[in-house]
Amino acid sequence: MKFLLLIGTTLLMTMPAFGQTTLKGRVTDAKGRALPGANVFIKGTYDGANTDSTGSFRFRTSRNDTATLVVSFIGYESFTKKLALSANQPDVAVRLQEAASELNTVVITAGAFEASDERKMTMLKPMDIVTTAGAQADITATMNLLPGAQRVGEQEGMFVRGGSNLESKVVIDGMIVQNPYFSSLPDVQSRGRFQPFMFKGTSFSTGGYSAQYGQALSSVLLLNTNDKNTNNGLSIGLNLISANVGIDHETKNSTISGSLYYGNLKPLFALIRQNIDWVRDPEFAGSSLTYRLRPTKNGLLKVYGMYSASRLAMNFRDPSVETGPAGPGKTAIDQTNRNAFLTSTYTDSWDEGRWLLNTGLSYSRNHDRMTFNGLDFGRFDSRTQGRLVLTRLLARNNSLLFGAEVHHVTLKNGVMGTTYQLSDTYAATFVESELYLSRKLAGRIGVRGEYSSLLKAFNLAPRLSFAYKTGTFSQISLAAGQFYQTPDYRYLYLNQGLAYERADHLILNYQLIRNQRTFRIETFYKNYAALVREFTGQPFDTNPYRFPWGRTDNTGNGYARGFDLFWRDQKTVKGLDYWVTYSYVDTRRLFSQYSMATTPAFVSNHNASLVTKRYFNKLRTNMGLTYTFTSGRPYYNPNRQNERPDNYFSDRTPAVHNLSYSASYITAVKGNFLVLYATVDNILNTRNVFTYRYTPDNKTRYAVGPQSYRSFFIGGVMMLSKKAKVDLNQL
Structure with a gap:
């Protein structure tokens, strides 16, 4: 058994x-x-x-x-x-296969400065923007301290690598912003409308950008809004020009943020002498609302809306005026602005994250009720746009992206009692693939097709970028492509037979990132074709508000070439963060009302900056010092052209120097987070000149400079919430 x-x-x-x-x-x-x-x-x-x-x-x-x-x-x-x-x-x-990491994977960097949570190449985050001296916490002003950007003091916008401000676009969550700056005024540099802490990531492209974006011959600034609130409670702010209040509220699946503000520049102007004859000091008010909802595990709906209103009046120096309400040699300007912007996006993913969806819908509306010496020069524009992008993630970090967008734009412009208007429906489709051929070699290949109902024309723009990892911490990148843009709508009011303007980009980049130090050198060549020319038969008109009235065509052309250097060190001296930039550009263009190929009046050959910031832990204070240098710009001297035609735009303004200081003190009052800040711009009180203009008889020259020479600004923000905090490591 x-x-x-x-x-x-x-x-x-x-x-x-x-x-x-x-x-x-x-x-x-x-x-x-x-x-x-x-x-x-x-x-x-x-x-x-x-x-x-x-x-x-x-x-x-x-x-x-x-x-x-x-x-x-x-x-x-x-x-x-x-x-x-x-x-x-x-x-x-x-x-x-080795898994992707910051040290072993190549990243395409040619033409772009990234700052986000997802990308390896971190340059400027929101805290960088608000703590940089000389930038006044303005996003686009801070971008002007990066290589490739041109500092132009009397106009708003971004001037990149020989391009005008019309050649750069601001994009929020994939949607083009029709009016990213406050309304422009003659010889006054307007601020951007958006606050840095709205955004989690920033990508400033100086050329060679993705096929996902268009309508920009030179540059795009991509801003991605936050996915969640950083605080939960009430905040109040007070400074020399404005007061504001904000509130954040968070639930399990949603957050909502709102703000109200009112400002008046009269107290500031009483303390700081102005170089502008203000008749009515600028006064403004506005509000914003942000709503976020997670309807599913991976889905996120974001809705952002803002509204602002402002009123001002000034006497602009205009020597062509013999008589008028403001007196001889001056133009009286009265402006009331109303601006609204609403955008919503929805993102989602499925199939274990292999499919990504990104959709958006936005509407913007801007109205300037404006008179010049009592005559109507009002402006109105609106833009409605929709966008859909699908991305398929493939093995080994490869991806395939395809999408489409549609815009409808309406514009009106009053000129001395006559109203011009037009509308355009612009549609685009694009496809792009990122290919990781190995851990050392990656590529991005894309193509974009665009159609304009106004131009009745279609274009096809190929784009490509490649990057090769030369070492554990270094790599080289190459980018090339074609970029199209609809001509300035002011030309299209009178001639809708114009064609797209075009720029061809070629960029070569080397970058080394190691131990919180970044070195970057980039060289570029940009070829311009089909630029709009205006034939007036008259001498060059330097009036910044002139309305083009001459015959126009697309026979303009040009080039821009040069190189940029960037060095940032956050390691050598404990607590000290500094970066040095230098840009050189050589450009000549035949366009607009220029009668021969020349360097445009907004271009300087040399731009350099030194930005330093240090946080003193014991003092709980962040201090910053910024020095910028801009070489002289060409300007139109009618007497020179009368001497010899080849002296056209041969004169140069003096170089522009600016030394600025900022400080912010961080503390708590009964457990509530408090920041006090102060800035001083142009500490040395340098009498900078941006350009010169002449009286009609060509005998008298006058300088156009900043709104004020040396200026200062103080204020504070308090967060009435125990959850409010700041990452001191970012300071």
Whole structure:
């Protein structure tokens, strides 16, 4: 009996061995080197083993017919393979690919400065913007301290690598912003409308940008709004020109933020002498509302709306005016602005994150009720746009993106009692693929097609970028492509037979990032074609508000070439963060009312800046010092042209120097976060000149300079919330 029991037990113990398959093989990296300790198993079972010192494995499984083999190892991408099982199972050879990381993966950087949570190449975050001296917490003003940007003091906007401010666009969550700046005034540099802490990420492209974006010959500034609130409660702010109040409220699946503000520049102008004859000091008010909702696990709906209103009056120096309400040589300007912007986006993903959806819808409306010496020069514009982008994530970080967008733009412009108006429906479709050919070599290839109902024309713009990793911390990048833009709408009021303007970009970049230090050098060449020319038969008109009335065509052309240098060091001196930039550009263009190819009046050949910031922990104070240098710009001297035609725009203004200081003190009042700040612009009180203009008789020249020479600003913000905080590491 005992013998039979022993036999039965033995049979029971050995029965599972029948029908089992032995799996064996070896796991190596991409170069064939053994990976000991890799985890090898059959999906959905406990059958498996770890590799030995030679990378080999061997185990048995009770699965029949087919099974899915899974191999994983820290630092490498997981491997899966479906096997057809048999009694004489062949050895399995597995080669694992190294997982992507900041040190081993190339990133395409040509023409772009990234700052976001997702990208390796971090340059400027919101805290950088608000703590940079000389930028006045203005996003676009801070971008002008990066290489490739041109500092032009008497006009708003971004001037990039020889391009005008009309050649740069601001994009929020993929949607073009029709009016990113407060309404322009003659010889006054307007601020941007948006606050830095609205955004989690910034990408400033100086050329060669993605096929996802268009209508910009030179540059795009991409801003991505925050996905969640950083605080929860009430905040109040007070400074020399405005007061504001904001509130954040958060629930389980949604957040809502709102703000109200009112401002009047009269107190500031009483303290700081102005170089502008203000008749009515600027007064403004506005509000904003942000709503975020997570309807599903991966879905996110964001809605942002803002409204602002302002009123001002000034006497603008205009020597062509003999008589008028403001007196000889002056034009009286009265302006009331109403601006509204509403945008909503929805993002989602499915199939374990392999498919990504990004959609958007926005509407903007801007109305300037404006008179020049009592005559109507009012402006109105609106833009409605929709956008849809689908991205398919593929193996090894590869991806395929395709999408489309539609815009409808309406514009009106009053000119001395006559109203001009037009509308345009602009549509675009694009496809783009990111290819990681290896950990050292990556590429982005795309194409964009655009159609304008106003121009009745279609264009096709190819774009490509490649990057190669030259070392653990360094890489080179190359970008090239074609970029189209609808001509300035002021030309289209009178001639709707014009064609797209075009720019061809070629950019080569080298970058080294190591131990919180960044070195970057980039060289570029930009070819302009089909630029709009205006033929007036009259001398060059320097009036910044002139309305083009001459015959126009697309025979203009030009080029821009040069290089940029960037060095940032956040490591050498504890607590000290500084960066140095230098840009050189050589450009000549035949366009607008220029009668021959020349360097445009808004271009300076040399731009340099030194930005320093240091946080003093014991004092809880951040201090910053910024020095900028801009070489002289060409200006129109009618007497020179009368001497010799080739002296056209041959004179140069003096170089512009500016030294600015900022400080912010961080503390708490009864547990509530408080920031006090102060800035001083142009500490040395340098009498900078941006350009010169002449009286009609060509005998008298006068300088156009800043709104004020040396100025200062003070204020504070208090967060009435125990949850409010700031990351001191960013200071």
